[in-house]
Amino acid sequence: xxxxTQSSRYLVKRTGEKVFLECVQDMDHENMFWYRxxxxxxxxxxxFSYDVKMKEKGDIPxxxxxxxxxxxxxxxILESASTNQTSMYLCASRPEGAAGEQFFGPGTRLTVL
Amino acid sequence: TxxxxxxxxxxxxxxxxxxxxYCNSSSVFSSLQWYRQEPGEGPVLLxxxxxxxxxxxxxxxxxxxxxxxxxxxxxxxxxxxxxxGLYLCAGGYHPNTGNQFYFGTGTSLTVIP
Numbered sequence: 074x075x076x077x078t079q080s081s082r083y084l085v086k087r088t089g090e091k092v093f094l095e096c097v098q099d100m101d102h103e104n105m106f107w108y109r110x111x112x113x114x115x116x117x118x119x120x121f122s123y124d125v126k127m128k129e130k131g132d133i134p135x136x137x138x139x140x141x142x143x144x145x146x147x148x149x150i151l152e153s154a155s156t157n158q159t160s161m162y163l164c165a166s167r168p169e170g171a172a173g174e175q176f177f178g179p180g181t182r183l184t185v186l
Numbered sequence: 187t188x189x190x191x192x193x194x195x196x197x198x199x200x201x202x203x204x205x206x207x208y209c210n211s212s213s214v215f216s217s218l219q220w221y222r223q224e225p226g227e228g229p230v231l232l233x234x235x236x237x238x239x240x241x242x243x244x245x246x247x248x249x250x251x252x253x254x255x256x257x258x259x260x261x262x263x264x265x266x267x268x269x270x271g272l273y274l275c276a277g278g279y280h281p282n283t284g285n286q287f288y289f290g291t292g293t294s295l296t297v298i299p
Contacts, residue, residue, distance in 0.1 A: 116289035177228025
């Protein structure tokens with residue numbers, strides 16, 4: 074069974090803290106993505122990576138950074154968490170190919186107090 | 187700015203009824219995907235359509251890609267409580283600009299037994 078796992082299902086942090094969200098996939102996919110999901114806004118892409126050490130900004134990268142040191146692992150970093158970053162964060166991976174299926178992790182619900 | 191607008195945003199129906207969910211854009215997409223997301227889980231792919239006018243059926247679900255590849259619809263016949271969930275459409279450009287899919291705003295469906 075293909076799998077994308079995320080390090081935490083729920084996380085509570087304080088304003089100004091540095092936050093790390095980890096994502097691991099076991100499908101040897103080239104592409105990995107970080108989204109945030111907010112009611113009425115659907116999924117919005119924060120960053121994606123198409124190869125090790127490569128990263129591209131998505132639609133809402135401000136306040137976030139990412140790291141991909143190994144093919145299977147893609148980390149999202151909130152440099153200084155703010156209350157407007159309270160959200161559901163979803164990681165996904167996808168094989169190379171034009172219309173490939175994205176496989177999602179279960180999500181991390183982050184609350185910033 | 188949302189590239190893909192879904193309607194309705196919320197839908198609550200009785201078991202056995204039929205329903206249609208719409209996904210509209212002013213942009214032309216090379217492919218369009220539909221996902222279903224259940225509470226506490228990540229989205230799971232239902233179908234990918236790539237040809238204008240294409241119709242795909244998945245048991246009681248019928249998906250259509252508009253002739254101009256700007257819109258899509260999902261029709262569910264004889265809805266069941268197991269169909270409850272958040273339905274998301276996602277459009278992709280190919281060759282990929284940034285290798286990403288743009289997600290719609292989502293339709294939350296509740297089927298009442």
